Amino acid sequence: MIDILYFAWVRERIGLPRERIDTQAATVNDLVAELSAREERYAVAFADRAALRVALDQELSEFSAPLDGVREVAFFPPMTGG
């Protein structure tokens, strides 16, 4: 089981802030493919991967990163703090 969090327009497009799923995805890219295949709203949200960032257990990471041992994955657009 893995927690998936969505922020900003990713959250709005997918329509929920977080969910817990059961997945065998080996990498973030695999997880994105799995979710995108599931429903249109995921496919739309993940369409342009260059416009997205991912954090694994609250650390910025890469889409190629493995998911072994990861408990929380967050997807969001580039940050606009400050």
Added chain:
Amino acid sequence: MIDILYFAWVRERIGLPRERIDTQAATVNDLVAELSAREERYAVAFADRAALRVALDQELSEFSAPLDGVREVAFFPPMTGG
């Protein structure tokens, strides 16, 4: 007649904050030579010209600058504001 102002340690070495003198000096360098020849305390204050700055009518200037029309000459060490 020209007003001469001294600040910081230049003022302390010469022993007064300002004076009005009658001079025919053509440039700041000439004025410095004239004052230095007058009394030891001036010679001491002006000994190291590289450690001094000069302003003519309240604008930073050069020791080679002419004094035509200048009404106020100020001598001081490098500034240490801020």
Added chain:
Amino acid sequence: MSVRIQAEPFDLGAEANAFAAAQAGAGAIVTFTGLVRDIAGGLQAMEIEHYPGMTQKAISAMVDQAVLRWHLTGVLVIHRHGRLAMSEPIMMVATAASHRAEAFAAAEFLMDYLKSRAPFWKKEITATSSGWVASKDTDEQALSRW
């Protein structure tokens, strides 16, 4: 070194004074404050979303980096989230050091990282629409100087 993530407004002047009072021995204090500013279309409010579990951790890591790179006697970061009105302060950074160059560099470093690496997202709300603020290439590029 203090990092505060909060929904409540804060008072720039009170924070600056409290920060300065705590900096015994520092000769130089730099503050940066970001305010909600108007946009074409007339801003009504700004909504700031953040990632609670990650925010404090990410900003504290930036502050640790700054403390390693420059001789600082103090660092303060305050960043708000939630709904903000026009002209309200969004966030502030304060740095204190013996020398001004270090205080300035650390404040700019922290601002550059906060802009692009702290998990905040701004939404601008006008009378007729709302939209997420787009990240700027120049903000990403600014990181390369550090």
Added chain:
Amino acid sequence: MSVRIQAEPFDLGAEANAFAAAQAGAGAIVTFTGLVRDIAGGLQAMEIEHYPGMTQKAISAMVDQAVLRWHLTGVLVIHRHGRLAMSEPIMMVATAASHRAEAFAAAEFLMDYLKSRAPFWKKEITATSSGWVASKDTDEQALSRW
């Protein structure tokens, strides 16, 4: 754009708040504050001499330069003279702009020029002696970047 040369103390927080309140539309505010700091030997006070006829003029010229170089919505410079106690603010600069890079650059520019081109001289007074603060080569070099 405001330049104040004064013997009286000023309140950093109150000045920062008043400045921020006047910056309608600016998203970014930078302040720099210089405080009297301790020295080896134990500082008792700082005495700042200035050249009254030239000070306001010289600083106003620096502010004019800053306004030409960057898009600023406001600039404030306060610089004290006379006798100052430990930890008191010596001076402050505040700049406001739409973008943080401009506010930072203008504040650093003004600080660099104030250090070496505004007619102030600092004297440090300890229990047993007093001495004029020497100018630093690094302050003169800092001007070359502008």
